[in-house]
Amino acid sequence: MKTAWRLAFAMIIALTLVACKTAPKAPEAAPPKETTPVVETQAAPDPHDYTDSRNFDNPESLLSKCVIYFEFDKSTVLPEYRGIVSAHAAYAAAHSSARVTLEGHADERGTREYNLGLGERRGNAVMGLMTAQGARADQVVVVSYGEERPTCRVSDEDCWSLNRRVEVVYTAR
Amino acid sequence: MYLHVRSILFLSTTVTDNVKKILIFCLTLMASGPVLAQLEIQIISGNPSALPIAIVPFQWEEAGPPPATPVDEIISGDLYRSGLFDPIDKSDMAERPVDEESIRFGTWRLLKVDYIVVGRVRTPADGSGHELVYQLFDVHTQDRLLSQVTVVGEGDLRFGAHRVADAIYEALTGVPGAFSTRIAYVTAAGLGPDQRYELVVADADGFGPQSVVGSPEPLLSPAWSPDGKKLAYVSFEKGNSAIYVQDVATGARELISGGAGINGAPSFSPDGKKMAMTLSRTGNPEIFVRDLATGQMSQLTNHWAIDTEPTWSPDGDTVYFTSDRGGKPQIYRVPPSGGTAERVTLEGDYNARASVAPDGRRIAVAYGRGNEYRIAVWDMETERFTIITPGVLDESPSFAPNGSMVLYATREGNRGVLSAVSADGNVRQRLILSDGDVREPAWSPVIR
Numbered sequence: 001m002k003t004a005w006r007l008a009f010a011m012i013i014a015l016t017l018v019a020c021k022t023a024p025k026a027p028e029a030a031p032p033k034e035t036t037p038v039v040e041t042q043a044a045p046d047p048h049d050y051t052d053s054r055n056f057d058n059p060e061s062l063l064s065k066c067v068i069y070f071e072f073d074k075s076t077v078l079p080e081y082r083g084i085v086s087a088h089a090a091y092a093a094a095h096s097s098a099r100v101t102l103e104g105h106a107d108e109r110g111t112r113e114y115n116l117g118l119g120e121r122r123g124n125a126v127m128g129l130m131t132a133q134g135a136r137a138d139q140v141v142v143v144s145y146g147e148e149r150p151t152c153r154v155s156d157e158d159c160w161s162l163n164r165r166v167e168v169v170y171t172a173r
Numbered sequence: 174m175y176l177h178v179r180s181i182l183f184l185s186t187t188v189t190d191n192v193k194k195i196l197i198f199c200l201t202l203m204a205s206g207p208v209l210a211q212l213e214i215q216i217i218s219g220n221p222s223a224l225p226i227a228i229v230p231f232q233w234e235e236a237g238p239p240p241a242t243p244v245d246e247i248i249s250g251d252l253y254r255s256g257l258f259d260p261i262d263k264s265d266m267a268e269r270p271v272d273e274e275s276i277r278f279g280t281w282r283l284l285k286v287d288y289i290v291v292g293r294v295r296t297p298a299d300g301s302g303h304e305l306v307y308q309l310f311d312v313h314t315q316d317r318l319l320s321q322v323t324v325v326g327e328g329d330l331r332f333g334a335h336r337v338a339d340a341i342y343e344a345l346t347g348v349p350g351a352f353s354t355r356i357a358y359v360t361a362a363g364l365g366p367d368q369r370y371e372l373v374v375a376d377a378d379g380f381g382p383q384s385v386v387g388s389p390e391p392l393l394s395p396a397w398s399p400d401g402k403k404l405a406y407v408s409f410e411k412g413n414s415a416i417y418v419q420d421v422a423t424g425a426r427e428l429i430s431g432g433a434g435i436n437g438a439p440s441f442s443p444d445g446k447k448m449a450m451t452l453s454r455t456g457n458p459e460i461f462v463r464d465l466a467t468g469q470m471s472q473l474t475n476h477w478a479i480d481t482e483p484t485w486s487p488d489g490d491t492v493y494f495t496s497d498r499g500g501k502p503q504i505y506r507v508p509p510s511g512g513t514a515e516r517v518t519l520e521g522d523y524n525a526r527a528s529v530a531p532d533g534r535r536i537a538v539a540y541g542r543g544n545e546y547r548i549a550v551w552d553m554e555t556e557r558f559t560i561i562t563p564g565v566l567d568e569s570p571s572f573a574p575n576g577s578m579v580l581y582a583t584r585e586g587n588r589g590v591l592s593a594v595s596a597d598g599n600v601r602q603r604l605i606l607s608d609g610d611v612r613e614p615a616w617s618p619v620i621r
């Protein structure tokens with residue numbers, strides 16, 4: 001029962017996170033000033049079309065979700081996160097120039113070097129699902145940070161559940 | 174100040190006095206100018222059977238002014254922190270003898286001390302450095318147990334005092350002291366983009382911290398070379414983990430491994446010629462051994478599990494490592510030439526990051542049970558665990574080079590601190606930095 005609550009909590013956090021982060025780019029030159037304003041007339045994207053890059057910023061779409069959470073000392077992608085992984089796999093499959101870094105993380109319990117291994121194992125689990133669904137292996141890189149980059153720094157289960165994660169980071173879309 | 178150290182909780186009155194003294198001591202040190210924050214050492218639980226000893230102030234016979242911290246205080250501090258000695262306060266000393274002729278043993282028996290140390294500091298005949306001339310006596314039998322001259326270079330007076338403490342410790346316990354050693358640790362301060370990591374080296378008493386390397390990205394897993402001159406460590410400065418070896422004195426460093434995947438857990442072989450490490454270039458973490466002269470790599474493990482945290486036995490014939498090949502992390506061992514891995518720890522849910530005692534018969538590990546992680550010592554002959562720390566998030570055990578203490582990382586509130594515990598778990602002290610986290614301690618080998 002407790003586990004169910006924790007998962008629900010993690011889910012809520014996952015669903016409230018907006019727009020996946022992208023790797024920092026070199027600053028672009030300011031665009032030239034336009035004399036006539038351009039009017040956007042495009043319709044809202046279909047949230048289930050994961051090949052549409054506009055869905056990265058569409059909170060209705062799974063493509064806008066980029067964090068996959070895990071159970072303690074486990075690297076199995078839970079059913080509730082498989083949709084997020086599939087969305088990113090579909091995008092990568094449709095955009096051959098897209099490049100993704102899967103950042104694997106662990107909570108603070110246990111030793112740092114073992115947790116590096118655990119973070120990598122989680123990243124590999126996500127990568128395995130993505131490549132099985134059409135992403136090419138050379139589009140995806142796994143980097144493990146172990147317990148070194150927590151998002152939350154309190155020693156309790158709520159916080160730990162947020163730190164056991166894989167973050168999907170696009171280095172090229 | 175050193176009287177009455179019992180098995181007491183921190184903040185009870187007797188210890189508070191000590192803490193005040195130590196704080197003042199630290200402030201004095203800070204005023205003399207180290208750049209980095211000093212580790213402050215507090216004894217959390219002491220030993221009821223600590224030996225009462227008098228370290229009489231050494232007579233200063235050099236031409237220059239005496240140092241701000243007299244050598245007797247450094248020696249007393251070392252012996253006190255070992256938990257085995259209870260040095261009496263200077264102000265309780267009615268007499269200040271400097272040699273055997275001037276000791277009136279009856280006076281010291283009245284003060285209830287068992288041992289007395291007297292000495293002098295003078296300039297050696299060649300005119301440079303310091304000579305510490307000292308004797309140790311048994312107050313009851315009046316036997317002279319030690320009579321030595323320790324010579325150190327210019328600027329090494331503190332080191333000389335630690336050497337004297339080492340010799341006294343060995344004369345009275347039979348075990349070489351480890352006071353003239355150093356510790357390495359990682360500090361982390363700031364949050365988010367202001368996060369700053371430093372790999373720091375300090376004397377074993379926390380004095381004189383020096384940054385070896387600093388980075389906005391995580392640093393971890395420092396490991397000493399057997400000569401105590403170099404440190405291997407893991408840095409994320411290039412975005413992924415990479416292993417570097419750096420000369421502590423010159424700062425010169427070398428990239429050892431920085432390929433795709435994990436580059437972690439470096440450990441020098443006892444002869445300093447090889448390094449064991451964890452690489453995941455084959456797809457998952459495996460133990461590799463690199464010949465440091467030729468760069469040649471050999472793979473020690475080949476298993477789908479996480480194999481990591483290799484460390485060598487003192488004779489160099491065995492590599493211990495952590496593996497979850499049995500479902501949960503446990504310690505295994507394998508010869509450095511390769512072969513079948515054999516499980517070592519046979520109890521407990523989670524045993525990781527072994528540190529081998531200098532006798533080669535015990536290993537200290539991070540021992541996890543539920544949400545509690547403590548340091549435990551596994552005796553390989555009796556196949557029994559002794560849990561030596563109270564938890565709850567203790568990790569990174571590192572044996573002192575004489576096997577007497579284990580340095581480890583723990584949490585206090587939401588902050589990382591270092592602690593040191595006697596190998597039997599009876600005496601514990603805490604090393605606190607004024608600001609930020611301290612973690613990943615590594616006790617140096619004996620520096621000759």
